[in-house]
Amino acid sequence: MTKLQKTLFIVVAVLTACMMSICASLYHAIYIEPGEIAVNYQMIKNKKIPKDMYDVSIVYFTDLEYGKFQDQKRTDALFKKIEELHPDILIFGGDLFDAKYKTTDQDRQAMIDRFAALPASLGKFAVIGEQDLVNEERQTLVYDIYANSQVEVVDNSTRFLGNRSKSGIQLIGLRTDADFNQALANVDDTHYNLLVSHYADHLRNDALKNVSISYALAGNSHGTQILYPILGGYRKYPGNEKLNRDNGANLPFPYYISAGTGCIHVNARLNATPEIVYLIFSR
Helix, strand or coil: CCHHHHHHHHHHHHHHHHHHHHHHHHHHHHHHHHHCCEEEEEEEECCCCCHHHCCCEEEEECCCCECCCECHHHHHHHHHHHHHHCCCEEEECCCCECCCCCCCHHHHHHHHHHHHHCCCCCCEEECCCHHHCCCHHHHHHHHHHHHCCCEEECCCEEEEEECCCCCEEEEEEECCCCCHHHHCCCCCCCCCEEEEECCCHHHHCHHHCCCCCCEEEECCCHHHCEEECCCEECCCCCCCCCCECCECCCCCCCEEECCCCCCCCCCCCECCCCEEEEEEEEC
């Protein structure tokens, strides 16, 4: 074999390996990863957490986008996984249905049954996403589902989360059209303050700089849904243009941006596995 032949062989071998790698990634992104469910376990330690809240668990998930891609099979598997985790507190981060999906009465009842069956003995809560507000009919449906499944919507306000005692933590919920003055009116630095916002960009708002936020959770962009190595996400979403999983920031408080659970625009995920976030408070 001549030197030229050896060079050509190496080039062809490298190109073949690259093509095989790309094909394998595409197959995984389209047929495997969208149906997977990862559980991200986080142990939370903070002096402001009262003893009564030690070992209390919170399950946070977001961006279900039930509809064309996030079908009944995937959704039932997701809720079964949440049920197996037995959270004390459940928090949903918004976007219950895909914006373009035409819901039915069966969809409504099935979603009520799913949320109602979850064993969150210390409360179930939700914030509102932009796809929950696409029109008045959708907004009415989403609030109706929550009202009939014991899920309390935290709209630019705070809720006390306790373990059957007077001590506990505060949950702060922001809408996509955040009213920070209203949401932060009852926040003080004596409590452990957990902030949940559908839009991650809200976490960079100046209104939060001088407020005692202990931890923040956000979603919306599905972890960009397709995250290329080195190159980053394939698109930016309104509400997550300044802060995303591939574009972080040094904020005054720790935060986590979830990759969400459903798919929008394309039925594919790459390096952005659907996830449930499991928080447990520790001494």
